[in-house]
Amino acid sequence: MKYPSRIPVLIIMLAFFSSPLLAFAEGLTWKESPEERTQRMAWFKEARFGMFIHWGVYSELAGTYKGAQIPGIGEWIMQSAAIPVEEYEGYAELFNPKFFDADEWVRIAKNAGMKYIVITAKHHDGFALWDSKVSDWDIMNASPYGRDLLKELAEACRRHEIRLGIYYSIMDWHHPDAQAAFYPSYNSRTLSNPNFRRYIDSKMKPQLRELLTEYGDIGILWFDGEWVADYTTEMGKEIDAYIRSLQPEIIVNNRVDKGRQGMAGINREGEFAGDYGTPEQEIPDTGLEGVDWESCMTMNDSWGWKSNDTNWKSSEELIRNLVDIVSKGGNYLLNVGPTPEGYIPRPSIERLQVIGEWLKVNGEAIYGTQASPFKQPDWNGRYTATEDALYAIVFERPVWPDGWLNIPQPDGFSSQSKAILLATGEELKMTSNQGTVYINVPDVLPDPTASVIKITLYLGHYCHS
Numbered sequence: 444m445k446y447p448s449r450i451p452v453l454i455i456m457l458a459f460f461s462s463p464l465l466a467f468a469e470g471l472t473w474k475e476s477p478e479e480r481t482q483r484m485a486w487f488k489e490a491r492f493g494m495f496i497h498w499g500v501y502s503e504l505a506g507t508y509k510g511a512q513i514p515g516i517g518e519w520i521m522q523s524a525a526i527p528v529e530e531y532e533g534y535a536e537l538f539n540p541k542f543f544d545a546d547e548w549v550r551i552a553k554n555a556g557m558k559y560i561v562i563t564a565k566h567h568d569g570f571a572l573w574d575s576k577v578s579d580w581d582i583m584n585a586s587p588y589g590r591d592l593l594k595e596l597a598e599a600c601r602r603h604e605i606r607l608g609i610y611y612s613i614m615d616w617h618h619p620d621a622q623a624a625f626y627p628s629y630n631s632r633t634l635s636n637p638n639f640r641r642y643i644d645s646k647m648k649p650q651l652r653e654l655l656t657e658y659g660d661i662g663i664l665w666f667d668g669e670w671v672a673d674y675t676t677e678m679g680k681e682i683d684a685y686i687r688s689l690q691p692e693i694i695v696n697n698r699v700d701k702g703r704q705g706m707a708g709i710n711r712e713g714e715f716a717g718d719y720g721t722p723e724q725e726i727p728d729t730g731l732e733g734v735d736w737e738s739c740m741t742m743n744d745s746w747g748w749k750s751n752d753t754n755w756k757s758s759e760e761l762i763r764n765l766v767d768i769v770s771k772g773g774n775y776l777l778n779v780g781p782t783p784e785g786y787i788p789r790p791s792i793e794r795l796q797v798i799g800e801w802l803k804v805n806g807e808a809i810y811g812t813q814a815s816p817f818k819q820p821d822w823n824g825r826y827t828a829t830e831d832a833l834y835a836i837v838f839e840r841p842v843w844p845d846g847w848l849n850i851p852q853p854d855g856f857s858s859q860s861k862a863i864l865l866a867t868g869e870e871l872k873m874t875s876n877q878g879t880v881y882i883n884v885p886d887v888l889p890d891p892t893a894s895v896i897k898i899t900l901y902l903g904h905y906c907h908s
């Protein structure tokens with residue numbers, strides 16, 4: 444009679460020991476099958492284009508300290524101008540973004556064709572843009588604003604169906620157990636704080652818990668500042684597993700661990716936590732087999748608002764960057780640095796509008812597409828692909844041979860294949876000869892920045908015979 448009563452216990456134990464919960468219980472790294480991974484990453488691969496938002500107390504300084512313009516990126520001013528912690532806290536008392544309108548920001552991102560947003564909930568200065576019970580160095584206590592900015596943004600994202608990602612800096616220039624102790628060299632890569640573990644346990648993990656339990660589903664956790672000396676690969680793996688125990692579907696960038704190779708952003712050989720590589724201000728030369736990645740880039744030269752930085756990239760350059768990145772299988776995380784009042788700068792909005800208009804016409808060649816099956820063409824442009832189409836994205840009409848694009852003949856190409864200009868629906872003249880397809884493009888392309896030609900393929904068509 445004793446036997447049957449034990450069976451449920453056994454089943455529960457079996458279920459527990461074979462489940463991912465075990466990994467968390469033992470603090471091991473996250474385990475999932477390749478199919479589960481593909482599924483979890485699917486929205487991110489489909490999305491291709493997101494908005495990075497760098498915003499915080501540093502925006503108040505706007506690149507200027509005591510009347511002097513400080514060289515370097517805006518959000519680093521606490522380090523670049525060596526501002527002591529207490530004095531920096533004074534700027535939080537001024538940070539009062541009266542005109543912040545979460546819906547408006549989300550609308551700007553959506554109209555640009557962006558599918559997700561990643562905001563600096565906590566940057567290197569340690570300041571929390573949300574109502575943190577863990578630390579008074581937050582928007583509710585240290586600034587007169589007193590509204591949970593993150594909550595408002597999270598709700599707007601939900602209303603407009605756009606994913607929200609959170610940037611969280613591991614480095615913390617405000618916390619005495621972290622890098623605040625290193626003033627004036629907050630960013631030291633060699634100094635060690637013997638109390639760093641205490642910072643992880645008393646601030647970082649509890650704040651991550653707040654972010655992952657009080658703001659709904661979070662699409663991405665975007666770490667940064669992993670280069671500090673006290674942060675180890677073991678801590679990275681522990682944090683990674685911790686996050687996934689709170690939101691198993693979340694995507695985590697590779698800066699959660701110590702594998703990233705500088706600005707190129709891709710991991711070196713080894714076992715590292717994180718789902719994808721993070722090239723910064725760079726686009727890799729080629730696609731990277733089996734590696735997911737996202738290039739984050741600025742529109743001017745700073746991430747955080749810097750009033751005198753007017754070195755804006757043209758919308759042409761931004762659109763071509765998007766195309767280049769997607770043709771290599773990556774995502775584009777394009778930054779805006781709002782003002783302390785809460786406005787996204789006008790030059791950013793203008794550029795985002797142009798990109799959005801381009802995507803309305805040509806988005807089919809971007810969203811959900813795969814990397815080019817071919818190396819870069821010898822005409823000026825790129826390829827992207829899906830199961831049933833190849834997209835030739837033309838930056839400039841080829842002058843030689845006059846107006847003809849040559850393309851290696853893709854799988855699934857047949858006499859039924861057509862070449863269509865996405866912008867107008869016009870069918871273009873196309874011939875093929877000995878493994879090369881030739882397409883004649885019009886004298887004037889519909890878009891001087893990038894015009895898309897869709898070449899229809901019949902892979903699926905042939906499969907089921």
Ligand code: GLC
Binds near residue numbers: 497516518723739
């Ligand atoms: C760098 C900078 C930081 C910025 C980030 C974006 O690591 O430290 O200010 O947030 O790049 O990728």
